[in-house]
Every structure is written in C-alpha cells, then in structure tokens.
Amino acid sequence: MMARADLFPPIDPYQSGMLRVDELHTLYWEQCGNPAGVPVVFLHGGPGAGASPTHRRFFDPAHYRILIFDQRGAGRSRPLGEVRNNTTDLLIADLERLREAFGISRWHLFGGSWGSTLALAYAESHPERCLSLTLRGIFLMQRLEIDWFLNGMGTIYPEAWADFVNFLPESERDTLLEGYWRRLDSPIAGIRIAAARAWSLYEGACSSLQPNPDLISAASEDTHALGLARIEAHYFRNNLFRPETRLLDQVGRVRHLPAVIVQGRYDIVCPIMTADRLHRAWPEAEYRIVADAGHSAMEPGIRTALVRATEQFKSIRG
Numbered sequence: 001m002m003a004r005a006d007l008f009p010p011i012d013p014y015q016s017g018m019l020r021v022d023e024l025h026t027l028y029w030e031q032c033g034n035p036a037g038v039p040v041v042f043l044h045g046g047p048g049a050g051a052s053p054t055h056r057r058f059f060d061p062a063h064y065r066i067l068i069f070d071q072r073g074a075g076r077s078r079p080l081g082e083v084r085n086n087t088t089d090l091l092i093a094d095l096e097r098l099r100e101a102f103g104i105s106r107w108h109l110f111g112g113s114w115g116s117t118l119a120l121a122y123a124e125s126h127p128e129r130c131l132s133l134t135l136r137g138i139f140l141m142q143r144l145e146i147d148w149f150l151n152g153m154g155t156i157y158p159e160a161w162a163d164f165v166n167f168l169p170e171s172e173r174d175t176l177l178e179g180y181w182r183r184l185d186s187p188i189a190g191i192r193i194a195a196a197r198a199w200s201l202y203e204g205a206c207s208s209l210q211p212n213p214d215l216i217s218a219a220s221e222d223t224h225a226l227g228l229a230r231i232e233a234h235y236f237r238n239n240l241f242r243p244e245t246r247l248l249d250q251v252g253r254v255r256h257l258p259a260v261i262v263q264g265r266y267d268i269v270c271p272i273m274t275a276d277r278l279h280r281a282w283p284e285a286e287y288r289i290v291a292d293a294g295h296s297a298m299e300p301g302i303r304t305a306l307v308r309a310t311e312q313f314k315s316i317r318g
Helices: 053-058 088-101 114-125 143-150 158-166 176-184 189-205 213-219 222-238 272-281 300-315
Strands: 015-020 026-033 038-043 064-069 107-112 130-136 259-264 286-290
Touching: 015 088, 026 088, 038 053, 038 088, 038 114, 053 064, 053 300, 088 114, 107 114, 107 300, 114 130, 130 300, 143 176, 143 222, 158 189, 176 189, 176 222, 189 213, 189 222, 213 222, 259 272, 259 300, 272 286, 286 300
Parallel strands: 038 064, 038 107, 107 130, 130 259, 259 286
Antiparallel strands: 015 026, 026 064
C-alpha cells in the first residue's frame, strides 16, 4: 500500500464542550473520528496559539479517537489570554483531568513547537499513560531558545525583526520581552491588541520556508494574536524549567516509548540544534529531518512526515 502523502479530508467533531479546571479557567475540547478508536491527543503550539479544524486532519478518522483542546487562555478556552494560574505543571494536570474525564487509559501524544514541550513534560510525568509521541519543531523552554526568538531570528529575518523591535520606543528596545509585556498586560484593550499583533506577525513571518500569506493572515487575527502573544510572553518570563535542562535530564523516563521527531532543516523559530540535542539524548526515537521545510506544521514536507508518523503508530492499539 502506498504511504499517505498529505492530510486526511476535513471532518467535524462528533462531540465538543467545555471543562472547568479551576475557579478561573474553562477549557474548550472536542472529539473527532472514531468514538471506539485508539485515543490520540493533539497539543497545540504557542503556548497560547490554540487549535484549528486543520489539526484534526493529521489522523485517520476511521482509526483514531481524536481529542483536541485549547490550553489555558488559548483559542476557545476562557478567559482568553489569561496568565494567572497558567503554568506548565497546571497544563500537565489539565491533561490528566481530560484523560480521566473521557475514561482514557492510555493515549498517543502529538505536539509541535510548544506542543512538543508539553508532550515531553507530560510523558515524563506520566509515562505509563502514553502509547507513543509524535513531536515536531522541538522546543525545550531553555533561555537560549527564548533569546534566539527575541533576537537571533533577526539574523535570518531582519525585516520582520526590525518591525518587531521598532514597535517599541527606542528606550525599551534593549529589554524587548519586558517592553512587550508592559503593553500585553495593559488595562487598555487597544494597547494589548496592537502589541499582540506585532508579536504574532513577527512569529508568523518567520515560521515558513517560503512566504505564506495564509499564515500571516491567521497571525494577525485578534483572538489568535492575543492568546499567543500574552501567554507566550508570560511563559518566557515565568515558566523556565528548573533546572532548564529538565526535559533532557528526564528523557530516560520515556526512552522505552515509540517516538518520532520531525524537524524542518530550516526551522528558524525552533532551530534544529534543539531537536538534535533531544535526539542525542533519545537515540531510540526515529528522527526525520525535512530538508526543504521551516517551522510550520503546514509545510508540505512536514505534513507528510507527521501523517506518516500517525499512520505508523496505528499498529499500536494500547
């Protein structure tokens, strides 16, 4: 049988709803595909980017019971952009709440960019609950990665970086993260939205190997931009792992699990050096470098590699 080369056709959820996880946060969730299928959970990027209907299409709906949700403060979860009670450990706890709420014993994990971070953090906390990991565009939440995002990407995308930097007054350009945070946390909605758009457009412009108008259009949408920028800036300021190398230090807890790492050679947002570090710590994981791709999951080669991984893991039924 010829391997599938692209996404599955669009599908609608057969069930959706909201799950209250504390006094502040309520998460949007949906289930798609086969209600009696093998569970897989999709972990979106950002943090704060939220999920979209396209994300359902990485999985064979005849085989998988597909659970997609928006993390705290992201997408359709409420309140949008909320950073209080928003930490990696609480997101891990939310995954456990969802798993238990849906009566799932073990599930496949699928996450890209920040989603790869959360997938690793969850799997290292609960390896007994995981069937496999499909990870794309690896991000390990280390300071050097954050510094690269704020400054280093300008060596490859100087025009986009100049727009990102010049949004702030000259007196604040030496402290980009704090300058943006002051605006993203402003009580004035117009100030928050303007800063969020500038942040999100910067990331969007650097996310694909070739210019992608659809990606830029999505990045400028207010709901996406506000969730992404506020929560991303919050995590960059407050949620570094302790020690920073925690995910690499604890990878021994998951090395027995089947895993595929998919990485674009020219990923500028999450450079390949991070995926290389992960693979060296986890040599059993299958490592697929896509030679003609950047960061976005929608790059043609990335899409193909991700679908190939979910097709490969259909042999694991739990």
